[in-house]
Amino acid sequence: MEIKTYKSSFDYSYTLGAFPTIELLRHQKDKVIKVLIHSTFTNQNVLDEIYNLIPNNLIEYNDKLINKLSDKENVYIVGIFKKYTSKLNPTEDHILMDNPSNMGNVGTIMRSSLGFEIKNFGITKPGVDYFNPKVIRASMGAIFSLNIETFDSIDDYSNKYNKHTQYKFMLKAKKSLRECSFDKDLVTLVFGNEATGIADKYLDDNALIIRHSNNIDSLNVTNAVSIALYEYHEKRSK
């Protein structure tokens, strides 16, 4: 099989760099097509872990292909894997991103989500192509520990997971994040698109706002999500 520079239509994608590649091998080993190692790479710990995790016949030294896929960046390890689908776990808490458009943001939020123990990550369409190597890289491989499911809309999600209490983060919300106890059985944190937020029609009594001064219009979306996840985690892990 010939490996080409990523397009969203491909049925495979790849990790760029040792860190996300190791996460791929640890958590989605059976999806691995091939691991590429650059001939100048000498970190023995990383090499040992790669050789321990997957069969030798999946490991290839191929400087030319690494250079092609990594587009001038300093990358010495690449993991090529078959894309896969997953479903959210209906008995655990969720995060839902409504049509997120920035790949770096989505990856960074995946990392925070895993850090604050929400392992189920919903995305409404069109949203980003979450297996784009840029998302994977920004997630530092956290993506391989998450269940990810896409939905046509927030309503589509609500129909499929109707036992979860949704907390939508909206600038028009009356209740502040700090006041919320997150004491429901099942919780979903919902965040809007970077530019447009969540549509007004979804405003309800559970909607939350992160209190800040009016010196700024709004917080950066990845920061807002991380603050919400932090508060959620402090209250749920008690």
Next chain:
Amino acid sequence: MEIKTYKSSFDYSYTLGAFPTIELLRHQKDKVIKVLIHSTFTNQNVLDEIYNLIPNNLIEYNDKLINKLSDKENVYIVGIFKKYTSKLNPTEDHILMDNPSNMGNVGTIMRSSLGFEIKNFGITKPGVDYFNPKVIRASMGAIFSLNIETFDSIDDYSNKYNKHTQYKFMLKAKKSLRECSFDKDLVTLVFGNEATGIADKYLDDNALIIRHSNNIDSLNVTNAVSIALYEYHEKRSK
């Protein structure tokens, strides 16, 4: 005076885009050298505000110069200003970034800092050139509402502002952010470099850690700072 593409040695810098330019005019009007407007720009509210805020003779329609400075991005308003220095206010709380290296991170953190009402922003050297247009843009103009002062080191800062209680964010800290009451008269939040963190020798009883699962190594630095600022703001604004 001939305006060139930014270099850190220049005694001027510039804002790219309407939003940060308006912030410049609102908060640092006397530093403005010139505002450039693109001939295709037609947002009347923005034009009115610009003409209200600064004298007409500082306003120039110059598509060619805008294109040169903005490097292919869609920019229609540019504000050129004389760089200035400021000092931290000794009677207010501070944030101190130890040698931050990423311009986008510093700008984003400036925006969060202003949002959570810390208006005094210290940076230890070498650190980034905080007047680089990339920092200004990531800050969305928040930079013009902050006092910014640079220091040779954390020790240099501590000598100059010895009445502040420093809370250093370190992965080796014993105390969690959530336990900290921030009940001192004057508070400084201190964050390390993205790659290296704060040196171990600074570890003390006030050092703080943001609790998260061990599924991830660490949080992204701008997210960590925003979480700390949020918790600080919730406790200090009571």
